[in-house]
Amino acid sequence: MAAKGISTIGAASRSLSSSLMAAAKEPDVENLRLIEELTSNVDAVQERVLAEILGRNADAEYLDKCGLDASDTDRATFRAKVPVASYDDLKPYVKRIANGDRSPILSTHPIIEFLTSSGTSSRMRWPAARYVPGLHTGKGLYFLFARSETKTPGGLTAQPALTSRTLQEEGLRLHEPNMAAILCEDASQSMYAQMLCGLCQRHDVLRVGAVFAAALVRAIRFLQLNWAQLAADIETGELNPRVTDPSDRECSRGDWTGIVTRVWPKTKCLNVVVTGVMAQYILTLQYYSGGLPIVSGMYASSECFFGLNLRPLCGPSEVSYTIMPNTAYFEFLPVGEAVDASNLVELARVEDGREYEVVVTTYAGLNRYRVGDVLCVTGFHNAAPQFRFVRRQSVLLSIEADKTDEAELQRAVERASSALLRRRGASIVEYTSRACTERVPGHFSPALPHWTLAP
Structure with missing residues (x-):
């Protein structure tokens, strides 16, 4: 079978992508009007999106096993009956589809392709x-x-x-x-x-x-x-x-x-x-x-499209994405809390400054699926939360029972580069990391390709 993160793209995701790509030839005012409308009615849009997804996939085997039927399109029933899922939870269903089972397993609409994940969510461009x-x-x-x-x-x-x-x-x-x-x-x-x-x-x-x-x-x-x-x-x-x-x-x-x-x-x-x-x-x-x-400019993954950077010319360290509530149904698991359906927070109810793992329900049949991205709320555009990408949940370094994520590693490399290299007129172009266990306690050090120091 293929790698973790295999999924399909829903119709709404394709629709948003097409409209944004076409936006370069349309008046900016119309695009901004749509964004303002969506971000001003986040909770209502999310409620409608969930009802559409559940109604569309009501006859799917997965939702049937969760105890949902065609009339169960409300949030309360969804939250009570559908568990939080990882790729391992869905792997048996995905394998059946990949092996040729054309019955409505995850979605009642035909599955036409699989998108394999790189393990890194794309933060792509949008018309600026x-x-x-x-x-x-x-x-x-x-x-x-x-x-x-x-x-x-x-x-x-x-x-x-x-x-x-x-x-x-x-x-x-x-x-x-x-x-x-x-x-x-x-x-x-x-x-x-x-x-x-x-x-x-x-x-x-x-x-x-x-x-x-x-x-x-x-x-x-x-x-x-x-x-x-x-x-x-x-x-x-x-x-x-x-x-x-x-x-x-x-x-x-x-x-x-x-x-x-x-x-x-x-x-x-x-x-x-x-x-x-x-x-x-x-x-x-x-x-x-x-x-x-x-x-x-745009934040997306193989699972679905998420949102836009409404300040595309901001500095790289200031990039935040405003989630577009019409692309999927979004929930958020507060970092540090148990992976339990009752702990998930809806899009309109996240707290400023707090970190969350994003969970999506898509038109293509992923239900309460853990994407693996950790985001931090940086503010709001109208009623829509804005998020800074923090890290991938699964990308951690651990050598002495520590938990070092990619953001901490990047900060450490930047500090070392500033202190040791820039005063000599050099900088790091690229790096990876390796575990050093020659000394106790063990530690991590950057492993630099031969061409990484550039004037």
Whole structure:
């Protein structure tokens, strides 16, 4: 069977995604009006969404085993009868669907594909033209890498959520370069084709990005290593060592400070995820971009879409997402409390400043499902809570009965970098961690690839 987090996307999630992607061509006022309406009526919208989900999936085997029937669409009955579920709880049902059982197991609507989770929720972009004038008058260069799909024993497609989303958008012409380059199975060839296309159209590019910060850093590093060959291809159409284009001379100088705006001079912002574990790349991206705004605009996972960053030009450390109440039914388990259905808090009743694990009920048949993301309430937009992504619940380091999460590790690395490296004109580009048990007590230390120290 496939990895943890396999799920399907509900109709409402697809609808929201499509409307937001189309928003770049619609008046901003209409999009803002919809957001204001949804965020002003959070509890009523959530009540309607839950009733729609339960009514839609009333004949599903899972809800039937929970004791619900078609008339049980109210919150009280739902909370009393449906337990909190993890992937392990749903795994037997998922296996049956993957093996070809077409009966209404989790959902009464046909399951057409599985989305495999990367284990890292995507905080993606959304149209920011209201904040960056002229942003959509040119092109966006996004480095996307789609993995090959697989087939379940029952013949259903199983692929990462990003791959599915990219394929769906082929007809919308949202991404450059073309799908052949994105879907190339050789990552190096895919990167080369995308970078070559981006360089050829460098004067049309107004925004540069990738889904995760690591991918964008990897793309710039690829340019650093392969600029001469890329330049030769652009100039002659065949392998040629001569470099004449001004942008390529920028690369030959050996100074990579602000290289993004020197190669793509009209770039107004970066669209990339820099929250959670991706925060380690913020300084590197600021170095390469010359301080361009970094936009982390939308929060989503393979389970469903969650919300929007209504201040897309805020600093990376200030990013908070306003949950859109029409995409799924949201509940929250206070961190530190027992995993029990009675402890779950509804979206409209979370407390400012408190940390919660997010639990979703989706149109596609996930009921009270623990996504694994821990969020902290940072305030409210109208009646809708705003959340800062804190960490993945399952990502912990433990060596001496301690519990060190990715956010604490990031803070420790930042402090060490500030104290030891920046005064020497160097910084950490990327790191991982390893357990050191040579001494007692044991401790963790960053393990740095050979190229991680950059001037």
